[in-house]
Amino acid sequence: MGVPTQHVADSYDLYIDGAWVSASDGGHFATVDPATEESITEVAEATAEDVDRAVAAAREAFPAWRDTDPDERGRIVHRIGELVRENREELAAIESLDQGKPLSQAKSDVDGAARYFEYYAGAADKLEGTSVPVGADGIDFTLREPYGVSAQITPWNFPGNLFARGVAPALVAGNATVVKPAEQTPLSSLRLAELCEEAGVPDGVVNVVTGFGDPAGAALSSHEGVDTITFTGSVPTGQVIMKQAADNVTPVTLELGGKNPAVVFPDADLDEAARWIDRAIFTNAGQICSAADRVVVHESVHDELVDKLVARAESYELGRGSDDPDMGPVVSAEQFEKVTGYVEVGREEGATLAAGGGTPDGEGYFVEPTIFTDVDNDMRIAQEEIFGPVLSVISFETEAEALEVANDVDYGLVAGIFTSDVTRAHQFARGLEAGNVYVNQWFGDTNQTPFGGYKQSGIGREKGLEALDSYLQTKNVAINLAEGSSDSLPGA
Numbered sequence: 001m002g003v004p005t006q007h008v009a010d011s012y013d014l015y016i017d018g019a020w021v022s023a024s025d026g027g028h029f030a031t032v033d034p035a036t037e038e039s040i041t042e043v044a045e046a047t048a049e050d051v052d053r054a055v056a057a058a059r060e061a062f063p064a065w066r067d068t069d070p071d072e073r074g075r076i077v078h079r080i081g082e083l084v085r086e087n088r089e090e091l092a093a094i095e096s097l098d099q100g101k102p103l104s105q106a107k108s109d110v111d112g113a114a115r116y117f118e119y120y121a122g123a124a125d126k127l128e129g130t131s132v133p134v135g136a137d138g139i140d141f142t143l144r145e146p147y148g149v150s151a152q153i154t155p156w157n158f159p160g161n162l163f164a165r166g167v168a169p170a171l172v173a174g175n176a177t178v179v180k181p182a183e184q185t186p187l188s189s190l191r192l193a194e195l196c197e198e199a200g201v202p203d204g205v206v207n208v209v210t211g212f213g214d215p216a217g218a219a220l221s222s223h224e225g226v227d228t229i230t231f232t233g234s235v236p237t238g239q240v241i242m243k244q245a246a247d248n249v250t251p252v253t254l255e256l257g258g259k260n261p262a263v264v265f266p267d268a269d270l271d272e273a274a275r276w277i278d279r280a281i282f283t284n285a286g287q288i289c290s291a292a293d294r295v296v297v298h299e300s301v302h303d304e305l306v307d308k309l310v311a312r313a314e315s316y317e318l319g320r321g322s323d324d325p326d327m328g329p330v331v332s333a334e335q336f337e338k339v340t341g342y343v344e345v346g347r348e349e350g351a352t353l354a355a356g357g358g359t360p361d362g363e364g365y366f367v368e369p370t371i372f373t374d375v376d377n378d379m380r381i382a383q384e385e386i387f388g389p390v391l392s393v394i395s396f397e398t399e400a401e402a403l404e405v406a407n408d409v410d411y412g413l414v415a416g417i418f419t420s421d422v423t424r425a426h427q428f429a430r431g432l433e434a435g436n437v438y439v440n441q442w443f444g445d446t447n448q449t450p451f452g453g454y455k456q457s458g459i460g461r462e463k464g465l466e467a468l469d470s471y472l473q474t475k476n477v478a479i480n481l482a483e484g485s486s487d488s489l490p491g492a
Contacts, residue, residue: 007093008187011042012206015193017057018203020068024049029211030187034100034329035320035364035489043186046211050176054207055225057147059178059202066174071455074124077171079199081117082166087195088259091188095160096321098187099442100328101284103321113164113192115447118369119167123465127173127472135484143475146174147251148227150471151220153180155233156331157287157387160188164231165462167206168195174229178207179218182233184332186210189334213237217303224248225325230470231255234291235386235410253460253470255289255464257385257412261406262292262442263428265399266300268418272440274308277391280416280442282369285330286339286389289457290414292442294382296405299395306354306393313355313391314368320364329365330388336365339388346372346381351392377405385411399428408432412454416442435461458479 009026013020029044032038046054061481065073084091091113092106099106125202129142150170153157154162170177181189189208196206211215221229222244231241232255245252297305316412319325330336336359343357356370367389375382375392380393396402406415415434417425429437435453438444445451450466452458460470 007090008041008097011044012045012186012190012210013044014054015190015206015208016050016199017061017207019421021053023211024053026479029183031098032332033097034331034399035366037333037363037365040097041144043190043210044358046180046209046226047454048215050209050211051216051219051223052333053207054160055149055220055223057204058178061175062146062148065171065205068125068174070125073172073174074121076166077124078121079336080168080196080201081121082119082191083195083199084114086115087191090229091160091191091294093322094191095185095319096328096399098185099156099159099321100331101321103324104330105284106321109161111449113161113468116164116168119447120172120468123169124172125470127468129474132181132476133256134386134478137480139481141477143477144173144472145475146471147473148175149225150175150177151180151226151229152177153217153221153229153233154182154189155230156182156184158457159185160192163189163192163230166466167192169467170230170471171201171205175471176205177224178209178220180209180217181331183210183212184335189286205289213277220387221245222247226261226443227248228470229253230462232462251368251470253458253462255456255462256413256456256458257411257481258453258457259291259383260290260292260412260414260416260434261294261296262416262418263402264297264301264305265293265402265419265424266298266302267420269420270301270305270308271442273418274305274312276416276418276440276442278309278312281391282313282327283443285327287335287365287387288331289385289387290436290443293391294391295391296402297393298395298402299397302393302395305434306371308370308481309393310355313371313447316369318360318368318373320368327369327389330367331365331433331486334364335388336367337369338388339386342384342386342388342390343382345371346375346379346390346392349379349381351375351379351381355394356389379410382406384408396443399414399424402435403428403431406452407431410456413452413457414438
């Protein structure tokens, strides 16, 4: 099976200061189609020197972009969204090829990316400060100002969509950006950089350095010329970035892992619960930080819900993303080894394999939709983020037990409640240690709703107006109006 190349160049350079430039040492690496294990194309491998170039370009471009009229910034950012929509088919094809996800899911991701640019464009001329009452002898007000250079280190599960999620608010706030996409999936970010240029973003305001965490990612997160860092990815990598940023006292926004419980009560609509949970764990082959990877279900409806989930899992068609199957491969050989390793861990821990667990013969990094029952919450498959199509089912007897199990992990990104009792839903939601709570749905948040986690799931919020706090700092201005007040000053 060959690799379609109609949307892909023979090779890609770095995008710095509005130009395509080679890596300083001429290095390249291959990006691979996870459905075939074949190389798609070659991409420039950035060095620390290249990161220096990109940060310098962003620093030079920042003052003029900051001083651009807010309504003009908004128009440019909105135009990016329009171009994303106009190039939807191409961007989705690139994303599906490079990441492996079904084409229809890639199109949905592109729609979401366009929406980020549109949504934040409308905020450009509304980033207002406040007036603080201090009495008749003074005036006090605040200004919201951009940080300067925003480093964006993006993951491989939704590369184009998360490029937009971070770059759009950063640009609207008046920052310049340097984006380091994951080495597994760099292609959509490079194409989006072109669209930013076409929309009128000045040279140096958006830069993309492709390469590996070491040296490129480390050079960016530890760079003294970077003023704020946004990272989405694993907890260990997030911890490293925090340590690197600490030397420069650079603020960080971190959206990290999850081990997210879907709590199903006996009064829930089980067909609807199964439909949502199925979508929440097997979309994008489970490679979603907010995936419903733990089902915590009341013992009285455990078997019925499991039967419904197993039937759904066993109906899945796996295939290459461009063929738009139900589920594509996981993203890489490394991820394949990780996910299949956890399937073996589940077996060894004594959980019951109710569905899947296999890897279809042939090429590609495919893992069947997998469901484990008889899971105890202290098992590794219930505590550790697998980031694959693997679901753990845990039963409970009392509501107090359900809440204890739901919260008894190091993470706190999202949680879900399935019940027909609105009072129970409200009360249970208050007790959950999670940044986002879904009730009788999953992935119910939108571009305008804040997203982020408790505990080891991160710091700060992405999406919504709250995300702008990661890209704006507050300046307070205090003006003295009292006559003769300087008389009391030393030397007056």
